[in-house]
Amino acid sequence: MPMAKTSVSNPSSPNPGGALGSMDEVIMVFKKFDKNGDGKISIKELAAALGELGGKISDDEIRRIMSEIDKDGNGFIDLDEFAEFHQNSSSTGGGSKDLQDAFDLYDVDKNGLISAKELHSVLKRLGEKCSLKDCCRMISSVDVDGDGHVNFEEFKKMMTRS
Structure with a gap:
């Protein structure tokens, strides 16, 4: 299945002050989280990826993170949602x-x-x-x-x- 098409414009434009400096970096990290390559991150993939980052995260915290990023509530994080999360979390507002x-x-x-x-x-x-x-x-x-x-x-x- 092809990766979800993203509506984020100009994939190489910098993300000022962000942890991930460009859309290319967001895509690279997204692919690392998306272990089976189906173009979306399941709750199991999210838990595995966050676990690899070294922290012990409770199931409740994983569910909270998933619901925060999964804007359409379909149980998966697609590239648009992942990119939006990174863009919002690195902006100065809130x-x-x-x-x-x-x-x-x-x-x-x-x-x-x-x-x-x-x-x-x-x-x-x-x-x-x-x-x-x-x-x-x-x-x-x-x-x-x-x-x-x-x-x-x-x-x-x-x-x-x-």
């Missing part, structure tokens, strides 16, 4: 809960801070090719208080700046 959810995915040990090691681990699982040294540079570029980690406020500023 999205604080979405930002917290994104932060929590990277904060593997749940200590309220993202370390270079945690960032590296999550990016590797998402298929990104970057070294631990690259992740250290990314962390230090947004580490306002100089503690070697990114806290939620620093993460929020990084994700919402354009």
